[in-house]
Amino acid sequence: MKIIVANWKMNGNFEFADKFVEEINAVDSKNTIVVCPPTALLCRFHSFRYYIGAQNCYCEEYGAYTGENSPKLLKEAGCEYILIGHSERRHIFQETDDLIFKKWQAAIAQNLTPIVCIGEKSCDRHNWKQAISTQLNSFLKKDLHSSIFAYEPVWSIGTDLVPRFDEIETIFEFIRDLLRATVPLLYGGSVSSQNASQLLNYARMDGLLVGRASLKINEFKRILIQ
Numbered sequence: 001m002k003i004i005v006a007n008w009k010m011n012g013n014f015e016f017a018d019k020f021v022e023e024i025n026a027v028d029s030k031n032t033i034v035v036c037p038p039t040a041l042l043c044r045f046h047s048f049r050y051y052i053g054a055q056n057c058y059c060e061e062y063g064a065y066t067g068e069n070s071p072k073l074l075k076e077a078g079c080e081y082i083l084i085g086h087s088e089r090r091h092i093f094q095e096t097d098d099l100i101f102k103k104w105q106a107a108i109a110q111n112l113t114p115i116v117c118i119g120e121k122s123c124d125r126h127n128w129k130q131a132i133s134t135q136l137n138s139f140l141k142k143d144l145h146s147s148i149f150a151y152e153p154v155w156s157i158g159t160d161l162v163p164r165f166d167e168i169e170t171i172f173e174f175i176r177d178l179l180r181a182t183v184p185l186l187y188g189g190s191v192s193s194q195n196a197s198q199l200l201n202y203a204r205m206d207g208l209l210v211g212r213a214s215l216k217i218n219e220f221k222r223i224l225i226q
Helices: 014-025 039-045 071-076 087-091 097-109 122-139 165-179 196-200 217-224
Strands: 003-007 032-036 051-054 081-084 113-118 148-151 185-188 207-210
Touching: 003 081, 003 185, 003 217, 014 032, 014 039, 014 217, 032 081, 039 051, 071 097, 081 097, 097 113, 097 122, 113 122, 122 165, 148 165, 165 185, 196 207, 207 217
Parallel strands: 003 032, 003 207, 032 051, 051 081, 081 113, 113 148, 148 185, 185 207
Antiparallel strands: none
16 A cells, blocks of 8 residues: 655645545545645545645644644644645745754644655755755654655656656665664655556555646546556
8 A cells, every 4th residue: 555645735726626525535546645735725625535634834833923824723624644844845935954843843743644855956966865864864863653754856846857766766765774764755756647657666665745646636546546
């Protein structure tokens, strides 16, 4: 069984969410399915037969943090998973490794399963070990049994460029050795119905983080039944 996570980013609306829930509910998949819609659409997923997650949270339970979402409140809204440190949070919103680690701690405190996103930019492609080591430094020697990590090379997102399997294998081995823990490890970056089967058949890959393909319901269905 694999873990397939859909990240809608800032896309979708009430009508699309209702149609998505209806159609995906009719899919029988052996995989663990997690959908992370925009926060405003979580209310449309109460009848969803699979899991829902949030795309982000703040590191405090409550307080004067206008525009942020409390992990406690997200838990009450039905979330069981939460994306932490997605590359767009890191690079567009300038989230630091320290803040991302605090968000991970806050998610764990609410019994949410954090999906920690890591990956190198194109300028770091030849120095990916340093980039990934820096992003993972705070997690070393921590209890990670309830966490998931997602390797998503930034240069691959939305480009239709996917690393070679030998490259993914090398990076996955590096991450596992660095963390010194057996944690689920996902791949994200230009995942589609055309490459999902090959990716999921890779023995050391525990699942996929799917972006734009999750917004095409029929294509996402094909991914789910791989």
